[in-house]
Amino acid sequence: MLNTKEIRSYFPILNQEVNGHPLVYLDSGATSQKPIQVIEAIKKYYEFDNSNVHRGVHTLGNRATESYEGARERVREFINAKSTKEVIFTRGTTTGINTVAKSYGLANVKEGDEIVITYMEHHSNIIPWQQLAKETGATLKYIDLEEDGTLSLEKVRETITEKTKIVSVVYVSNVLGTMNPIKEITKIAHEHGAVMVVDGAQAAPHLKLDVQDLDCDFLAFSGHKMCGPTGIGVLYGKEALLDAMEPIEFGGEMIDFVGLQESTWKELPWKFEGGTPIIAGAIGLAAAIDFLEEIGLSEIEKHEHELAAYAMDKMSTIEGLTIYGPQDPSKRAGIVTFNLDEVHPHDVATVLDMNGIAIRAGHHCAQPLMKWLKATATARASFYVYNSEEDVDLLVAGLRTAKEYFGDVF
Numbered sequence: 001m002l003n004t005k006e007i008r009s010y011f012p013i014l015n016q017e018v019n020g021h022p023l024v025y026l027d028s029g030a031t032s033q034k035p036i037q038v039i040e041a042i043k044k045y046y047e048f049d050n051s052n053v054h055r056g057v058h059t060l061g062n063r064a065t066e067s068y069e070g071a072r073e074r075v076r077e078f079i080n081a082k083s084t085k086e087v088i089f090t091r092g093t094t095t096g097i098n099t100v101a102k103s104y105g106l107a108n109v110k111e112g113d114e115i116v117i118t119y120m121e122h123h124s125n126i127i128p129w130q131q132l133a134k135e136t137g138a139t140l141k142y143i144d145l146e147e148d149g150t151l152s153l154e155k156v157r158e159t160i161t162e163k164t165k166i167v168s169v170v171y172v173s174n175v176l177g178t179m180n181p182i183k184e185i186t187k188i189a190h191e192h193g194a195v196m197v198v199d200g201a202q203a204a205p206h207l208k209l210d211v212q213d214l215d216c217d218f219l220a221f222s223g224h225k226m227c228g229p230t231g232i233g234v235l236y237g238k239e240a241l242l243d244a245m246e247p248i249e250f251g252g253e254m255i256d257f258v259g260l261q262e263s264t265w266k267e268l269p270w271k272f273e274g275g276t277p278i279i280a281g282a283i284g285l286a287a288a289i290d291f292l293e294e295i296g297l298s299e300i301e302k303h304e305h306e307l308a309a310y311a312m313d314k315m316s317t318i319e320g321l322t323i324y325g326p327q328d329p330s331k332r333a334g335i336v337t338f339n340l341d342e343v344h345p346h347d348v349a350t351v352l353d354m355n356g357i358a359i360r361a362g363h364h365c366a367q368p369l370m371k372w373l374k375a376t377a378t379a380r381a382s383f384y385v386y387n388s389e390e391d392v393d394l395l396v397a398g399l400r401t402a403k404e405y406f407g408d409v410f
Helices: 004-008 036-049 059-079 093-108 127-136 153-159 182-191 239-244 279-295 297-315 345-354 367-373 389-409
Strands: 087-090 114-118 139-143 164-170 195-199 218-222 233-237 255-258 263-265 321-324 335-340 360-362 378-382
Touching: 036 059, 036 279, 059 087, 059 233, 059 279, 087 093, 093 127, 093 164, 093 195, 093 218, 093 233, 114 127, 127 139, 127 164, 139 153, 153 182, 164 182, 182 195, 233 239, 279 297, 297 321, 297 335, 297 389, 335 345, 335 389, 345 360, 345 378, 345 389
Parallel strands: 114 139, 114 164, 164 195, 195 218
Antiparallel strands: 087 233, 218 233, 255 263, 321 335, 335 378, 360 378
């Protein structure tokens, strides 16, 4: 296990009480907390280097540009992209997927074509494809799930056909914690001439990403789930695909030459970064990558597997508690989604909050998956580098309190 006591010391927000109890933060799947190293990197930029990038010749502008483009190189290393031309800064995963749907999708998908996704997708990896299907006349198809919430490659092969143009799959489910076989799915997609889009929002914070090994065509993720600031994300795309795509936002940073009737765009990656870039966010993201890599992504993944296994073992002793997703902890990330019989998830979350424990309750932006689970809502505990077995013990104690309280009420 990681030295969580030392790691926690880097997160100022965790050193507080909530409702008279020490804060136990188990909602990193929604957004992670930020270490002092990230906070200081952003603070330093605003205190000493604040300037727009690429446009000026003065010292502050040069320093800001160097930091911003240095962050791009840091991301390239982090995901093992071939070139910084393949690293587009965005507002987050949602923006990245929408960019692919609106730019690549509208240019390459036509009536009668197929777009393939799964039932476990976040709304951000459903709605852009629904809209693309409506605009083009394409068919949106879903790969069915196994009973334990995993994907079988047999069903992947059955669903993807020669008509399939785009396959878009989440790497790690934000509800089930399922870790999908992206490399194998990518291979199947390519065998049918389709491009592979990966929602990496829940993967980038927890797993070592290697886009060249995965061979995916696009991958999107967000900074705020991996110790970085909100409002910054990354779209990776293979250079040849990005080069052929048209921007979807126009003006500011992305222009080359503007005439009265026609304009031209900058080369990659800047043609997709219209307006003033998210400079401080990129700098904060680079600092977050430094922080995570100092701990080690393989160590983080191992830590979360162990915590998930510990949590599932302890939570399974509570009568009437159902855990969703793979029951084998090695097949899931550090996410445990559950329901307590006869107690609404929002009530569970409220009781836990009164004990200083923060979890997420609701449909988790995955309503089609809720329907598949035959549940209107669920409760979710998601773990990260600063969580320990002690946090799990407090969660389990809080769940017992909730069960006893609502058992007495009803």
